[in-house]
Amino acid sequence: MKSNLIIAISLLFTIAAYSNQDDQKNMLSPFPHMDSQAVFTDFINANYKINYDPTKQSATVLAEIEFVTYQKGFPVFDLVREPTSIQLDGFEVSSTSVQTPSNETTVRVLSTEIEPGTHRFILEIPITDLIRFEESGVSSAFWVTDLEDRKFLERYIPVSFEYDRVSMRFDIHFNGLTNQKIFANGKITQINSDTFEVQFPDHYTVSSVYFHTLPKGTYHQIEFHHTSLDGRSIPITVYTKENPSVMSPYKDTLLRTMTELETDYGAFPHEQFIVYHANLSDWGLGGMEYSGATVTNHRSVQHELFHSFFGRGVQPAxxxxxxxxxxxxxxxxxxxxxxxxxxxSSTMASHPEYTRKTDTNAYGFGSSFVALLESKLKNIGGMKSFMSSFLAKRLYTPISTEQFVQDIEEFSQMKFQDLFDKYIYGKEIQQFSSQTDVINIPIHKKLNAEQLEKIL
Ligand SMILES: [Zn+2]
Known part of the structure; x- marks a missing residue:
């Protein structure tokens, strides 16, 4: 009886944690490695114990990850820094950084070949990026960008890839620093004065998580609520280290835009919206989107809020x-x-398979291509009508360009493959060079690593 119950409960968890079929669809292909192959992994649970030590002015992460592989081979994950130690299924192992076959990116591969099935690995790693100890506490963030290679969470902690949804939990210990504030797009529980737990939704991927901690008293914050189409009261938090007056235009803009976007695309798909206002205008920059969160300025906040529907509601795989x-x-x-x-034309969707960064032609040429789709769909409610059905169907799902084409063809009962082949896969132009008739919009350029450091 008891074991049946345990099986039933674990099955429920398996389904809830998106471990099965769905994430496999977009899993990257194995590639040759060491007389065998490197195989991509399906992370199920990842628990990160994050330990800030003010005495040593250092921080470490102990990650415990349960994952599944579906083929025999050397398991692939990613982590930019060299881990201090790794245990796989109870044994000490090592890892190496390996270039993918077309040299489009680098991934980390464990040194031990394993059979398909469920495995567990434990890694220890120092945090060295975007962290600063001060008199009043510690500032640390796991900010990401998708315009550069290897700049998702792998910059800080061991993770998998965009195709993979994972149940992630952070256990955060500040070792005597009792003045810390955490902004995160998960459920934050304060365990005691210097210890917190953040549980993120099961559908999050490596591009979803927003995490920023800083000492209380070093920022200003406002909070208000939006009443969603579905009746929820959605908290909206804006915070900044700049003069508090910079936050005054946000309330009007965000409440108006929330209503507009919900009218067009359905209820806001996250539990909250967090805005970290940073002074980006001097650099001519926009921001970066997370699931129900953004680092941005007032000029780009509508664009970033839109991404909580498209980009981090339905996500790129x-x-x-x-x-x-x-x-x-x-x-x-x-x-x-x-x-x-x-x-x-462009080759935005035909880069080598393991490419992780977004093609910047998306902003200019990509939006002109959507304008072309709009004219094709004008008799059946236009793109907005397709987009709301697409969001409802694919919510919390990582999607590929191929699935997008399939969905728009299914919705419209029209053929679009030739159009995508011509403009998005660039089949008529030389591979991997692109030419467009549209200049890219500079205002949504994202922050680079050096700029992130300045706004921490
Ligand atoms: Zn954007």
Whole structure:
């Protein structure tokens, strides 16, 4: 009886943690490695014990990860820094950084070949990026960008890839620092004065998590609520280290835009919206989106809120799908234009398989391509109508460009493959070079590593 119950409960957890079929669909292919193959992994649970030590002015992460592999081979995950130690299924192992076959990116591969099935590994790793100890406490963030390679969470902690949804928990210990505030897009529980737990939703991927801690008293914060289409009261938090007056225009803008986007695309798909306002205008920058959170400025906040629907509500499964949400968001930025023709082409969805960064043609050429789709769909409610059905169908799901094409064809009962082949896969132009008739919009360029350091 008891074991049946345990099986039933663990099955429920397996389903809830998206361990099965769904994430396999977009899993990256194995590649040759050491007379065998390197195989991509399906993370199920990942628990990160994050330990800030003010005495040593250092921080470490102890990660315990349960994952599944479906083929025999050397398991692939990613972590930019060299881990201090790794245990796989109870044994000490090592790992190496390996270039993918077309040299499009680097991944980390464990040194031990394993059979398909469920495995567990434990890694220890120092945090050396985006961390600063001060008199009043510690500032630390796990901010990401998708315009550069290997700049998702792998910059800080061991993770898998965009195709993979994982149940992630942070156990955070500040070792006597009792003045810390945490902004995160998960459920935060304070265990005691210097210890917190953050549980993130099961559908999060390596591009979803927002985590920023800083000492209380070093920032200003406002909070208000939006009443969602579905009746929920959604908390919206804006905080900044700049003069508090910079936050005054946000309330109007965000409440208005929330209502607009919910009218067009359905209820806001996250439990809250967090805005970290940083002074990015001097750099001519936009921001970066997370699931129900963003680092941005007032100029770009509508674009970033849009990404909580497209980009972090329905998410790209790989670098070749990253163009979709930027094209859709930029199409809105430009006033939902329609156009009957388009010159030029791009290869936004035909980069080598393991590419992780988004093609920047998405902003300019991509949004013009969406304007072309808009004109094709004008008799059946236009792109907005497709997008709301697409979001409802694919919510919390990582998607590929191929699934996007399939969905728009299914919705419209029209053929779109040739159009995508021409403009998005660039089948008529030389591979991996692109030419467009549209100049990219500079305002949504994202922060680079050095700029992130300055706003921490
Ligand atoms: Zn964007």
């Amino acid at each position: 790989n670098g070749n799908a990253g163009w979709i949400d930027e094209a859709l968001a930029s199409w809105r930025d430009r006033g939902y234009q329609s156009r009957d023709s388009l010159s030029g």
